[in-house]
Amino acid sequence: MSAGDELERENLVINFRSWIGRATPIARAMLLAALIVTARGATQPNAGAQEPAAGADATTNAATSPLEGNFLANVRQVTKGFIKAGEGYFSPDGKEIVYQAITPDYVFYQIFMQPLAGGSPRRVSTGRGRTTCAYFSPDNRRILFASSHLDPKLSETEAAARAQEAEDARSGRKRRYDWPFDPYSDIFEVDRDGGDLRQLTTELGYDAEGAYSPDGKQIAFCSNRDGDPDIYVMNADGSEVRQLTNAQGYDGGPFISPDGQWVVFRSDRKQEGFLQIYVIGIDGQNETALTDNNGVNWAPYWHPTEPYITWTGADHSDPTARPNYDLWLMRCGRENGRITPGPITRVTDHPGADVLPVFSPDGQHLMWTSSRSSDRSSQLWYGDFRLPE
Numbered sequence: 326m327s328a329g330d331e332l333e334r335e336n337l338v339i340n341f342r343s344w345i346g347r348a349t350p351i352a353r354a355m356l357l358a359a360l361i362v363t364a365r366g367a368t369q370p371n372a373g374a375q376e377p378a379a380g381a382d383a384t385t386n387a388a389t390s391p392l393e394g395n396f397l398a399n400v401r402q403v404t405k406g407f408i409k410a411g412e413g414y415f416s417p418d419g420k421e422i423v424y425q426a427i428t429p430d431y432v433f434y435q436i437f438m439q440p441l442a443g444g445s446p447r448r449v450s451t452g453r454g455r456t457t458c459a460y461f462s463p464d465n466r467r468i469l470f471a472s473s474h475l476d477p478k479l480s481e482t483e484a485a486a487r488a489q490e491a492e493d494a495r496s497g498r499k500r501r502y503d504w505p506f507d508p509y510s511d512i513f514e515v516d517r518d519g520g521d522l523r524q525l526t527t528e529l530g531y532d533a534e535g536a537y538s539p540d541g542k543q544i545a546f547c548s549n550r551d552g553d554p555d556i557y558v559m560n561a562d563g564s565e566v567r568q569l570t571n572a573q574g575y576d577g578g579p580f581i582s583p584d585g586q587w588v589v590f591r592s593d594r595k596q597e598g599f600l601q602i603y604v605i606g607i608d609g610q611n612e613t614a615l616t617d618n619n620g621v622n623w624a625p626y627w628h629p630t631e632p633y634i635t636w637t638g639a640d641h642s643d644p645t646a647r648p649n650y651d652l653w654l655m656r657c658g659r660e661n662g663r664i665t666p667g668p669i670t671r672v673t674d675h676p677g678a679d680v681l682p683v684f685s686p687d688g689q690h691l692m693w694t695s696s697r698s699s700d701r702s703s704q705l706w707y708g709d710f711r712l713p714e
């Protein structure tokens with residue numbers, strides 16, 4: 326079955342911190358073969374053609390395989406009641422999470438936070454526009470996210486998305502997903518109750534994928550303000566924007582290292598549609614590729630205390646095989662003032678998609694987005710985590 330056939334057959338959703346809006350049609354088709362296209366048209370990874378593990382229960386760790394048991398324990402689903410939810414991040418005290426989710430009554434993702442231990446989700450974004458990529462400020466007082474609610478034709482944008490959804494539902498058609506870099510996307514911050522909304526970027530073009538530095542003084546983000554998506558850093562109040570990368574291609578998903586000196590990100594500069602993990606100094610120097618394989622590698626995230634990164638990867642070397650998105654771990658080295666690639670360990674092997682991993686602030690837990698849920702929707706999952714011996 327070709328990727329295109331599979332795509333037509335499947336549902337699709339997409340997360341923009343992760344996926345490729347500018348890939349060639351062939352590369353895009355390869356990538357999208359790994360995704361589910363829902364009539365809603367947002368993105369998330371594919372649940373996979375294979376069935377979830379027999380007897381998998383959304384609230385127990387029955388879905389954990391022997392391999393996963395080497396690193397994960399007490400795995401459980403932490404979001405429910407949404408059509409889908411994902412890309413979660415921990416509060417600095419590890420007690421709350423912030424994430425994006427689609428509810429039955431609105432067409433685009435909105436940003437929600439909730440206690441990790443359980444409790445009602447609370448929306449902190451405005452309720453309108455495409456939103457993504459939330460993050461807690463290190464002082465636990467503010468929430469960062471990207472939103473397109475200032476789109477001057479927002480009502481038309483929403484109506485078009487709803488109309489497409491309704492038409493697809495009527496016709497049964499599964500649309501090929503094509504992520505728009507929403508030109509009205511900007512980065513905002515709000516109080517924990519959603520109040521005191523402040524706009525941090527104002528350039529026309531896609532500004533999103535933002536995350537604070539551990540000291541709260543800087544924000545790394547992705548912008549295509551000059552026509553090509555690149556990594557930028559600005560002060561936390563939006564001032565003093567500096568561009569770190571300038572390679573042709575989608576450089577995105579940046580996170581600043583625990584020591585504040587490095588930015589890890591992913592890029593398709595080497596081959597369109599094949600993302601690799603890179604690291605660059607906060608000063609824009611000493612850029613190094615950490616992965617170089619025949620796959621898609623994205624959503625890198627730093628361990629808070631040990632020299633590890635985790636990320637999402639899938640093997641795309643066989644165009645006839647369905648890529649299984651899983652979580653990976655690399656122990657990084659240091660050499661001549663650079664961060665260097667080290668041994669790689671696979672953390673998950675569930676047939677459902679496992680993407681967007683983040684460590685808890687104490688490094689003792691892992692949260693990620695997975696379609697291993699009993700209804701195969703993408704939801705946030707969480708477990709105890711231990712590094713390899």
Ligand SMILES: [Ca+2]
Nearest residue numbers: 510528530532
């Ligand atoms: Ca913008």
Ligand SMILES: [Ca+2]
Nearest residue numbers: 554572574576
């Ligand atoms: Ca670029």
Ligand SMILES: [Ca+2]
Nearest residue numbers: 650675677679
């Ligand atoms: Ca998987």
